[in-house]
Amino acid sequence: MRTDLHVSGRALAKEDLLRHYRVMRTIREFEERLHLEFATGEIPGFVHLYAGEEAIAAGFCANLRDDDYIASTHRGHGHAIAKGCDVKGMMAEIYGKATGICHGKGGSMHIADLAVGMLGANGIVGGGPPLVCGVGLKARVTGTDQVAVSFTGDGGSNQGTFLESLNLAAVWRLPVVFVVENNGYAESTAPRFHQSGIDVAKRADGFGLPGVVVDGHDFFAVYEAAREAIERARAGGGPSLIECKVLRYYGHFEGDQQSYREPGEVENARATKDCLLLFERSTVNAGIVGEDELRAIDKQVLALIDEAVAEAKQAPDPVPADLLTDVYVSY
Amino acid sequence: MARTISYQQAINEALAQEMRRDPAVVVFGEDVAGGMGTEQDKDAWGGVLGVTKGLWPEFPDRVLDTPISESAYIGAAAGAASAGLRPVAELMFVDFMGVCFDQIFNQAAKFKYMFGGKAKTPMVIRTMYGAGIRAASQHSQTLYPLFTHIPGLKVVVPATPYDAKGLLIQAIRDDDPVIFFEHKVLYTLQGEVPEEAYTIPFGEAEIVREGDDVTIVALGRMVHMAAQAADTLAAEGVGCEVIDPRTTSPLDEETILESVERTGRLVVVDESGPRCGMAADIASLVATRAFGALRAPIRTVTPPHTPVPFSPVLEDAYVPGAARVAEAVRSIAVKESV
Numbered sequence: 001m002r003t004d005l006h007v008s009g010r011a012l013a014k015e016d017l018l019r020h021y022r023v024m025r026t027i028r029e030f031e032e033r034l035h036l037e038f039a040t041g042e043i044p045g046f047v048h049l050y051a052g053e054e055a056i057a058a059g060f061c062a063n064l065r066d067d068d069y070i071a072s073t074h075r076g077h078g079h080a081i082a083k084g085c086d087v088k089g090m091m092a093e094i095y096g097k098a099t100g101i102c103h104g105k106g107g108s109m110h111i112a113d114l115a116v117g118m119l120g121a122n123g124i125v126g127g128g129p130p131l132v133c134g135v136g137l138k139a140r141v142t143g144t145d146q147v148a149v150s151f152t153g154d155g156g157s158n159q160g161t162f163l164e165s166l167n168l169a170a171v172w173r174l175p176v177v178f179v180v181e182n183n184g185y186a187e188s189t190a191p192r193f194h195q196s197g198i199d200v201a202k203r204a205d206g207f208g209l210p211g212v213v214v215d216g217h218d219f220f221a222v223y224e225a226a227r228e229a230i231e232r233a234r235a236g237g238g239p240s241l242i243e244c245k246v247l248r249y250y251g252h253f254e255g256d257q258q259s260y261r262e263p264g265e266v267e268n269a270r271a272t273k274d275c276l277l278l279f280e281r282s283t284v285n286a287g288i289v290g291e292d293e294l295r296a297i298d299k300q301v302l303a304l305i306d307e308a309v310a311e312a313k314q315a316p317d318p319v320p321a322d323l324l325t326d327v328y329v330s331y
Numbered sequence: 332m333a334r335t336i337s338y339q340q341a342i343n344e345a346l347a348q349e350m351r352r353d354p355a356v357v358v359f360g361e362d363v364a365g366g367m368g369t370e371q372d373k374d375a376w377g378g379v380l381g382v383t384k385g386l387w388p389e390f391p392d393r394v395l396d397t398p399i400s401e402s403a404y405i406g407a408a409a410g411a412a413s414a415g416l417r418p419v420a421e422l423m424f425v426d427f428m429g430v431c432f433d434q435i436f437n438q439a440a441k442f443k444y445m446f447g448g449k450a451k452t453p454m455v456i457r458t459m460y461g462a463g464i465r466a467a468s469q470h471s472q473t474l475y476p477l478f479t480h481i482p483g484l485k486v487v488v489p490a491t492p493y494d495a496k497g498l499l500i501q502a503i504r505d506d507d508p509v510i511f512f513e514h515k516v517l518y519t520l521q522g523e524v525p526e527e528a529y530t531i532p533f534g535e536a537e538i539v540r541e542g543d544d545v546t547i548v549a550l551g552r553m554v555h556m557a558a559q560a561a562d563t564l565a566a567e568g569v570g571c572e573v574i575d576p577r578t579t580s581p582l583d584e585e586t587i588l589e590s591v592e593r594t595g596r597l598v599v600v601d602e603s604g605p606r607c608g609m610a611a612d613i614a615s616l617v618a619t620r621a622f623g624a625l626r627a628p629i630r631t632v633t634p635p636h637t638p639v640p641f642s643p644v645l646e647d648a649y650v651p652g653a654a655r656v657a658e659a660v661r662s663i664a665v666k667e668s669v
Contacts, residue, residue: 069410100447101447102445103447105444114413119410120445127433129406130402130403130406131410133404133410134406134409134412134413134416134418135410137357137359137411138410138411138414138415141392141393141416142354161434164400165403168403168407171398172395325448326443326447326448327443328443328485328507329507
């Protein structure tokens with residue numbers, strides 16, 4: 001049996017492949033489970049699921065260090081898991097519990113953990129790109145080789161903040177990477193109705209930046225594009241834009257009737273280009289990973305998510321006094 | 332060792348001293364260097380009014396001109412602060428907050444709370460405000476109430492060169508996001524300022540004039556209008572206590588309430604508008620917490636509920652002056668000597 005898989009001449013060791021698979025499977029299981037649990041009415045507020053897009057979060061974060069940063073979107077669970085946020089803490093947060101990663105004060109749209117470089121999911125479309133410019137400036141001023149990555153949807157790519165940030169990062173030559181997850185819909189509106197030009201990636205040309213399109217279902221394509229852009233940023237080569245074409249499997253939010261979709265669209269994607277399916281096919285067919293090894297991971301992930309949900313349901317609510325804490329460092 | 336310098340020089344000195352002390356302090360905004368990349372370092376603008384002049388030659392890596400992209404660079408300040416810098420971003424005119432308010436009130440202000448206390452966003456936004464230089468409706472507003480309304484922000488409104496320096500150094504060292512309001516008419520105001528660095532704590536009002544008959548609360552440029560009115564009224568036998576809260580968030584409520592408990596009369600003077608502004612806020616504070624002490628109705632002196640006009644005649648009519656303050660005081664004061 002082989003022990004590594006080559007991506008553009010670079011070896012991905014078996015243990016790394018299994019790690020990346022585990023990240024994607026954890027995100028999938030987390031989101032599929034949330035889809036079911038949300039329907040019971042027990043989860044407050046609203047959630048936006050990342051299922052279908054796992055290869056993007058996993059492919060980028062696989063190339064980041066713990067001291068690198070990401071800024072995410074309202075659809076942020078996948079980015080948070082891939083960057084290393086605690087899965088049980090995330091689940092408890094989504095249930096609004098005191099044991100949550102933000103002590104129940106943030107919820108699904110504000111999951112953050114600066115200790116692992118996660119600058120936050122973000123309730124404002126286009127909120128993240130300016131933030132990573134700031135992190136890039138920090139790296140530049142203090143002379144570190146940290147890199148910051150912002151994830152934005154196709155909807156967010158039409159925000160002024162996104163375009164302004166491309167320009168600012170280019171002018172300041174910041175070590176940042178802008179990722180556009182073009183998942184087929186800005187809320188319910190397809191790109192042909194909201195986006196001028198076929199590829200968002202082409203907008204990079206106008207700023208003198210490298211811009212590429214990759215298949216967001218293909219972990220290895222994402223991984224390779226991410227590696228190149230992140231290494232360039234780390235080496236002082238400035239920012240890049242990467243557009244990942246992908247399809248989200250669920251609605252804009254849970255409860256969305258999705259009347260805007262083509263018939264069979266999701267079923268077809270799940271059957272033919274699902275990121276976990278493609279990953280399994282590549283690695284198993286290459287003889288590096290055994291199917292049994294992937295099933296063992298699946299089992300462990302399922303157990304983790306079961307525990308996370310059970311613990312979140314049992315966890316204590318915040319106490320009313322928590323309402324008034326953590327507004328300021330001092331006041 | 333104190334000497335007399337301008338409000339503008341006091342701000343410049345605070346920035347320079349903090350940049351020397353702490354390598355994490357960075358300054359950026361439109362034209363803050365102004366001439367970056369040219370041979371004539373000494374001729375760099377240092378901002379449209381020269382407030383940051385001289386900083387770029389001394390700190391070429393930490394003073395950065397930005398594109399005219401307030402959303403990007405104010406947001407970058409929030410990101411940089413989250414990652415460990417202490418950015419001082421300049422929003423040239425506070426009127427421009429309209430294009431970047433999200434980055435201030437949805438991002439920077441809320442990180443600490445939304446993230447369960449696990450974030451720190453030590454950033455300062457310096458911004459010019461106020462009427463008086465014929466700059467018309469989009470370059471003259473007094474918008475600190477909008478920021479005061481937002482939990483998570485601190486809002487500073489210095490009236491003198493001494494306060495400008497001490498409060499700006501405090502703002503830079505503070506671990507929360509601070510909006511620092513500089514009145515453009517006050518830039519040339521001279522005052523005694525110590526050469527060494529010092530801080531003035533937030534939430535501590537300054538008693539500008541002592542008096543027992545009427546309490547006047549005023550902010551920013553209006554402090555000087557109130558002081559002038561108090562001097563006029565003193566000659567008429569009316570003793571005014573002029574209080575400058577210096578910061579609107581946090582607000583030194585106790586000093587205001589203690590004064591009104593003693594005087595029983597309150598006039599609030601403010602350059603922000605009459606609706607949901609600081610005058611209404613402070614009047615509400617006193618009405619709800621010291622109603623029993625009031626011996627006369629509260630009076631507020633503000634501009635009208637209009638945009639700031641351009642024509643000098645109209646702008647002069649817009650901005651509250653010492654005569655209007657004195658008139659408001661006379662309308663509720665009892666001349667003890669008569």
